[in-house]
Structures are given as structure tokens and as C-alpha cells.
Amino acid sequence: MPQLLSVFRAARLVGVSRSSLQRKIHDEGIETFEGKITVDDLLALFPRTTLEHDSEYDRVQYIKQHAFAKRVREHLLPDVDVLAGRVAELGRELASTRAHLAQYQTILEQITTHLRETEDAPTQKEVHGLLHWINGTLAEPPMPSDPRRDLFANDTVLRIMAAHIKIQPSNHEYWLEGNDSILEAGVHSGLALNYGCTSGNCGLCKARVISGEVKKIQHHDYVLSEAEKNMNYVLMCSCTAVSDVVLEALEASGENDIPTQEVITKVKSIDQPTDDMLIMHVQTPRMQRLRFLAGQSVTLSLKDKSSGDFSVASCPCDDRNLLFHIPNKPDNSFAQALRENTKKGDDVTVVGPHGHFLFNEESRRPQIYLAYGAGFAPIKSLIEHAMALEIPASMDLFWAVEKEQDLYINNLCRAWHDALEDFDYHPIVNQNAVKRLLEHQPELEKVDIYIAGPKAAVEHAGEQLLAAGLPNEQLIATTTQD
Numbered sequence: 256m257p258q259l260l261s262v263f264r265a266a267r268l269v270g271v272s273r274s275s276l277q278r279k280i281h282d283e284g285i286e287t288f289e290g291k292i293t294v295d296d297l298l299a300l301f302p303r304t305t306l307e308h309d310s311e312y313d314r315v316q317y318i319k320q321h322a323f324a325k326r327v328r329e330h331l332l333p334d335v336d337v338l339a340g341r342v343a344e345l346g347r348e349l350a351s352t353r354a355h356l357a358q359y360q361t362i363l364e365q366i367t368t369h370l371r372e373t374e375d376a377p378t379q380k381e382v383h384g385l386l387h388w389i390n391g392t393l394a395e396p397p398m399p400s401d402p403r404r405d406l407f408a409n410d411t412v413l414r415i416m417a418a419h420i421k422i423q424p425s426n427h428e429y430w431l432e433g434n435d436s437i438l439e440a441g442v443h444s445g446l447a448l449n450y451g452c453t454s455g456n457c458g459l460c461k462a463r464v465i466s467g468e469v470k471k472i473q474h475h476d477y478v479l480s481e482a483e484k485n486m487n488y489v490l491m492c493s494c495t496a497v498s499d500v501v502l503e504a505l506e507a508s509g510e511n512d513i514p515t516q517e518v519i520t521k522v523k524s525i526d527q528p529t530d531d532m533l534i535m536h537v538q539t540p541r542m543q544r545l546r547f548l549a550g551q552s553v554t555l556s557l558k559d560k561s562s563g564d565f566s567v568a569s570c571p572c573d574d575r576n577l578l579f580h581i582p583n584k585p586d587n588s589f590a591q592a593l594r595e596n597t598k599k600g601d602d603v604t605v606v607g608p609h610g611h612f613l614f615n616e617e618s619r620r621p622q623i624y625l626a627y628g629a630g631f632a633p634i635k636s637l638i639e640h641a642m643a644l645e646i647p648a649s650m651d652l653f654w655a656v657e658k659e660q661d662l663y664i665n666n667l668c669r670a671w672h673d674a675l676e677d678f679d680y681h682p683i684v685n686q687n688a689v690k691r692l693l694e695h696q697p698e699l700e701k702v703d704i705y706i707a708g709p710k711a712a713v714e715h716a717g718e719q720l721l722a723a724g725l726p727n728e729q730l731i732a733t734t735t736q737d
């Protein structure tokens with residue numbers, strides 16, 4: 256029976272992203288067994304299995320954390336009780352493995368004794384040969400650099416440092432590291448888990464533990480009924496995982512699954528990367544974050560009552576830090592109020608989310624993103640969300656602007672291109688973006704295309720792409736402020 260590892264765990268062990276491993280498995284024609292790969296196949300694909308610091312996994316994590324303006328999370332050890340629980344679990348496995356080894360040793364000794372007793376039998380030569388082979392094999396020292404041993408050593412360390420969480424019925428998977436709650440780790444991994452307060456009051460993050468051990472890490476006022484406790488219900492915001500855990504939990508699958516919220520946020524910064532663009536970073540209170548789906552927008556209101564609808568330009572995986580790209584045009588009164596009357600620490604009321612410019616998570620087709628000007632904001636949110644989920648599809652970003660400086664965060668796109676496999680960036684200055692897109696990908700039936708930008712540009716591009724053969728359901732479009 257070959258030893259099997261889930262693709263999710265295997266990717267982490269060899270230091271690549273899950274999407275890279277899935278692509279490699281596909282390209283090399285390797286057979287998987289219900290989402291699992293054999294250890295031998297994994298070692299054939301990655302003969303060197305050490306977790307190096309410059310591994311692709313680390314690079315992608317770095318890009319995610321820094322490029323998303325996300326809080327840089329320390330690599331914390333889990334707390335003492337959690338560590339003790341994980342070590343105890345490994346100890347139980349070690350004891351069981353030792354018991355099995357002792358049993359095999361006894362069986363081997365009995366076979367050897369039995370063979371010795373029959374050495375004078377007619378098949379003496381074969382028996383002697385077999386005995387010689389057994390003794391020789393047992394006397395051989397283990398290979399000094401057995402890649403399997405390195406792989407299993409990595410796996411042991413991983414199991415102490417992180418817990419593997421699987422959510423049902425979606426089968427989404429993620430790692431929980433340090434002292435994160437099950438909810439926090441899931442949201443940071445890009446999952447749209449159900450939650451409200453994040454502080455144990457609302458009960459919306461209730462989930463049922465199917466297997467594994469969890470531990471309460473914060474007091475919660477919400478009271479689980481006796482029946483719920485007996486059915487292993489827990490609050491994901493108030494528990495961490497001691498061992499690998501399988502949970503039954505609700506996840507939003509569309510805009511109707513997320514309620515409208517009103518959150519008073521604080522301005523962290525207002526930057527002006529170019530004359531025509533302002534980037535505002537606001538932060539929600541720790542206990543009242545904004546739940547939204549990548550690509551959605553909200554209504555922002557400033558203290559002088561100026562308001563406007565803007566796409567969130569950041570990933571839902573960082574639900575406290577929200578970014579907005581505000582076109583800085585003379586006729587944009589919101590931009591003017593932001594520039595002239597708003598400073599760090601001021602309140603900004605956020606109401607939302609709304610909109611259905613959403614990522615098609617089920618699709619495995621290559622993704623093409625076409626942003627016109629400030630339409631880059633919702634596109635950025637979608638791309639970061641796809642990265643957080645490690646969607647195994649290639650991505651092409653076409654960003655069309657009138658002049659070079661309108662590519663107001665060109666460096667970010669270049670950083671994505673440099674850091675990620677299968678991510679291509681095509682800045683387009685004062686050219687026909689659809690023509691460039693079609694030259695690059697003429698087979699439109701094979702791709703999903705996301706378009707965002709001013710109404711006229713989006714509608715025109717959509718018509719051209721549909722006429723060129725893009726199936727209607729593979730066109731996802733939204734309009735943004737010019």
C-alpha cells in the first residue's frame with residue numbers, strides 16, 4: 256500500500272504553492288488518489304524536499320502579506336497547551352508505530368528461526384539464500400540521506416507548528432498557525448466563512464467539529480445550548496485547533512449570503528501616488544470588521560457628509576484593513592473633501608457590501624483581467640483573493656490607461672509578475688486593449704474575462720469580446736468611477 260499525502264499537505268512539505276503542485280501533477284501526468292499523491296511520486300517531482308527559506312511557498316506568502324498591505328504576522332508558536340496537545344498526539348502515534356515495529360520484529364525473528372530449522376530440507380539452497388538476504392538487509396545501516404526521512408521529519412515539524420483545517424461541505428482547506436483562531440486563519444486564507452462580531456457575542460461563526468481537537472482561546476458571552484455542545488458545536492472565533500480538524504461550517508457563496516453592515520472606520524493614511532489618484536486606507540475596529548466578497552463595493556461617508564460608492568481595492572482576507580482608489584478629478588467632490596478636509600484618525604462610515612462583480616471560484620479556466628484606469632481597484636481585490644485561495648489557474652492582467660503615470664501602482668503588478676508563476680502583466684498605454692488581449696488569447700471559449708472600468712469602456716470591450724466568441728457566462732463585468 257503506497258503512502259499517500261494530501262496535495263495540500265504535500266505542497267507545504269516541499270515548499271511550493273498548492274496550485275504549482277497541482278499544475279506539475281497535471282503536466283507530468285501523475286495519478287492522484289482522491290486528492291492524494293504518493294510519497295514516491297512527490298519525491299520524484301521534488302527530489303530535494305527541504306523547507307528552504309527561499310521556497311516558492313515562502314515567496315508567495317511574503318507577496319501576499321506585503322503586497323496586500325496586510326498586517327505582517329509574526330511566526331508565532333502556538334500556546335503551551337496547544338503545543339502540548341500536538342506533541343501528545345505525535346507521542347501517541349510514535350507509541351503505536353513502535354508497537355507495530357516490535358510486532359514485525361517478533362514475526363521476523365519467528366520466520367528466521369523457522370527457516371533455520373528447515374535449513375536441511377530439500378530446498379536447502381533457497382532457504383539459505385533467503386536467510387542470507389534477511390540477515391544482510393537487517394544489517395544494512397539506513398541510508399544517510401533518505402529523502403523519505405527528510406519528508407517525514409518536515410511533516411512532523413509541520414504538525415507541531417500548524418494545524419490543517421478542512422471545512423465541509425466545501426472541502427476548502429487551510430493552515431492554522433500560531434495562536435490564530437479557526438475563524439481568523441480561515442479568513443486570512445481567503446475563505447468567506449460566516450461570522451459577525453469576531454468576539455464571541457453573535458454566534459454567527461458556530462460550526463460543528465467532525466473530527467479533531469479544538470481549544471477555547473477566548474471567553475465568549477454567546478451561550479451554546481446543551482444540545483449544541485453535545486453535537487460538538489463550537490465558535491470558530493473563540494477556538495484554535497490542537498490537532499488537524501474537520502469542521503462543518505457555513506460559507507458565503509454569493510452576495511445574498513452577506514448582510515449589509517455599517518462600520519465606523521478610522522483613516523490610517525491617504526496617499527497620492529499620482530496627480531489623478533488618491534489611495535485611502537481605513538481600518539475597522541477589531542471587534543467589528545467588514546465582511547465582503549472580493550470585487551464588491553461599499554458606500555463611504557466622510558465627516559462633512561460627502562459620500563460616494565467605491566470598490567474595495569483590497570482582499571477580503573484582510574477584513575480590518577480596507578483600501579480604496581479614489582479618482583482625483585476636479586469634478587469629484589468626494590476626492591476634494593478627502594484631500595482638503597480629511598486626515599489620519601478621522602472617521603469614515605462604511606456601508607455595504609454591494610455588487611455582484613464576483614470571482615467564479617468553481618471555474619478552473621485561465622483568468623484574464625481587463626482594467627480600465629481606476630477599474631483596477633476591484634480587479635486588484637479579485638486577484639489578491641485568487642492568490643489567497645491559491646486558485647490553480649493562470650492569470651493575465653491587462654491594465655489599460657491613457658498615459659504612463661495612470662498606472663498608479665505599476666510596481667505592485669510587476670511584483671506579482673516577478674513572484675508568481677503563471678501571472679502575466681500587460682500594461683497598455685493609449686492602445687486598443689481588446690486588440691492586445693485577442694492577440695494574446697484568441698481562443699476566448701477557454702477563458703474567463705473580468706472587466707472593470709468606466710461604463711463606456713466596459714460596455715464597448717464586452718461587446719467586442721462577445722462578438723469575438725467569448726461565451727456570455729464567461730464575461731464578468733462592472734463599472735467604476737472614472
Ligand code: FES
Nearest residue numbers: 451452453458492
Ligand atoms: S463571530 Fe460572533 S460569536 Fe464568533
